[in-house]
Amino acid sequence: MKIKQSPPYAPLLIESMRSLGYSFDTAIADLIDNSVSAQAKNINILLDPSDDPQLIIFDDGNGMDSASLEEALRFGSRGPLESRSEFDLGRFGLGLKSASLSQCRRLIVASKHDGKVCCFSWDLDEVEKTGDWSVLEYANDEISQLPSIDLFDSVNSGTYVLLQNFDRIAASSHDVKKTLDTLIETAEDHLSLVFHRIISEDRVSIAINGRPIEPKDPFLENHKSTQRLREQSISIDDNKITLQPYILPHRNKLSRDDLKKVGGSDDLRTNQGFYIYRCKRLIIWGTWFRLLSKEELNKLARVKVDIPNSLDEIWSIDVKKSTANLPDKIRKNLYGSIKESVFGSKKVIEYRGKLHRNEDISYIWQRLTERDGGVTYSINRDLPQIQLLTNSLNQTGQRVLEALLKNVEENFPSSSLYLDVADGEISTVIKDSQKILDEFEVQLSFAEQLGLSRDELIGMLVKTEPYASNEEIKSKHNNRQEQ
Ligand SMILES: Nc1ncnc2c1ncn2[C@@H]1O[C@H](COP(=O)(O)OP(=O)(O)OP(=O)(O)O)[C@@H](O)[C@H]1O
Ligand SMILES: [Mg+2]
Incomplete structure (x- = not known):
């Protein structure tokens, strides 16, 4: 040779x-x-x-x-x-x-x-x-x-x-x-x-x-509603990798400027994940390295990962400093850290959509947990308003009313509602108080036409959604009872 x-x-x-x-x-x-x-x-x-x-x-x-x-x-x-x-x-x-x-x-x-x-x-x-x-x-x-x-x-x-x-x-x-x-x-x-x-x-x-150039902080660290979770660290051959999980504030709390910093509202979901910094310079972001899928409910979770340049080899940093691979050695530790942050992210989103139920009130919608763990919503047939209407109808009318209620239940726009809640799009409807009072009166005169007791119906309606939360109706009714 x-x-x-x-x-x-x-x-x-x-x-x-x-x-x-x-x-x-x-x-x-x-x-x-x-x-x-x-x-x-x-x-x-x-x-x-x-x-x-x-x-x-x-x-x-x-x-x-x-x-x-x-x-x-x-x-x-x-x-x-x-x-x-x-x-x-x-x-x-x-x-x-x-x-x-x-x-x-x-x-x-x-x-x-x-x-x-x-x-x-x-x-x-x-x-x-x-x-x-x-x-x-x-x-x-x-x-x-x-x-x-x-x-x-x-x-x-x-x-x-x-x-x-x-x-x-x-x-x-x-x-x-x-x-x-x-x-x-x-x-x-x-x-x-x-x-x-x-x-x-x-x-x-x-x-x-x-x-x-203005710096663009993808964790909104200075926002008062950003949650900074417990920092963790991993040591590899005397080199330290630190992980800092964050939960971004719910979208409703973000100004237009904040949204721009976190990549825009449409991109909140795609930008969730790890943000890998090499010597404080961001090299790769918005990925869970296939440890997790990019679900809607995880979208507020971001984990800042700091790696030193001495670990370039195990991360397979490329010439452009724009890709890196997750080393097997730290795969498990990263998973531990995301479990915490993702769980937190879900809590922020779910909390916003949660209903605070009061045992003494009859709600219009009932939440039922099925045997397989699934959840369905149905309209409460025991509501006095529905009872009143049912009793006023003949058999055919009752069947038509039941079919209508079933249709409303079966066509409940759950997926669209789910996304809107997660996006913070659902706003609380401010109910027109006078309109509720008028509706209440319509129910009462209808009851009277049917020969029912007005006071008895008031007693039932004030414990029913939406009248139960109307202060004017409540005080009027209490005064009447005290007299
Ligand atoms: N703006 C600069 N000021 C001072 N020295 C510089 C500057 N740009 C490049 N250098 C010198 O030139 C060398 C070669 O730069 P180059 O970007 O090609 O490679 P590198 O920075 O060493 O590695 P990489 O390929 O990862 O960027 C650097 O190591 C540095 O010593
Ligand atoms: Mg260089």
Whole structure:
């Protein structure tokens, strides 16, 4: 056997690497990761409004000297097995190149360190021409021609990432600038969620064209009705994973702004589940990892899971930092934690729909538990109103009335009611008091026509829904009894 070299052909491998599956959002987030890892305090995403749009990501982090920048531009600049500092969001030594070039053909990176600015670039047209892994180094006069390069004037150190020639967007859009504008808008949503903890802790401010992004907390921790359940932790080889379950407030208690933060009312259900944070950066969310199904009744449950970057391997973190697999080692512990939160979520929803029954009142609807555990609702035939009507009818009339009551029972809109209650759509109907008094009178005069005692009927009706809760009727009746 003898060793033969089998180097990859640069233009083809880079072209394939462009298809790792980055979206515009995940690509920008990967570049922001680098700035956060470089301890930037301010990151600005700037869309240059020229006809051939270009995007700049500028940070005031540690920056790089020329040798470090040249190394940083190498594909696989750091090995995935290398251990990283506690706050380093990187893992593969690829993101800067793979994320940028997934969106555009030219990546230019300039960096300032110790007062000096250096600059290198990857240009895919150049790679095609040379057929080699060749980067371009910029001379000082070339650096000074770069758009908004004077951003460096106001910082001691920092990094400037310029993306040019958005070929993929151009291939699918007539107006690259307009499409980029839209993409930036949706990226804002993504970044405000993915980096919400890092922004909230004042570690960094991320701005788009100078406007800071507001953090979007998916647990509404500052809402007074959010329930924070018991925190739990799991240790794996001296690494700690913490789990913090939350129950969101019921939808009725959420303002429009709150709803936006938790992903919108329609998405409450789809966004339930685990929220996995790696070094406080959200990587995956809205999944129960098939430990549980996404039921309507679980929809207020969310579990914040914090994992350190030292466990990347067991979670199978991907290059884009947008997927992770649940390690078998912690599957059981996670299940224990969700049981508690999901149970709580159900309680919030069920509580809202619960009827507080009073033994002394005859209700219109009766709840019956069947032998198989199922529940049915039927109309209480003993209500004085129904008795009164039944007694006034002949046999055919009684059969028609019974058929009508049965129809109402059998066509009870249970599924739609269930969803509406869970969604908080059902509002308490404020009954018009005068209308109830009028109805009450109609019943009484009907009873009198039938030759029945008015007082006796009043005695029965005041213990019956809906009259039992009407204060005016109750006091009138009590006064009459006292007289
Ligand atoms: N904005 C930046 N400021 C300072 N250094 C940076 C910046 N961006 C990248 N670097 C340096 O370049 C290196 C390569 O970055 P790249 O994103 O390609 O890989 P990574 O961050 O190490 O890992 P990953 O592929 O997981 O993102 C980083 O490790 C870091 O040292
Ligand atoms: Mg990176």
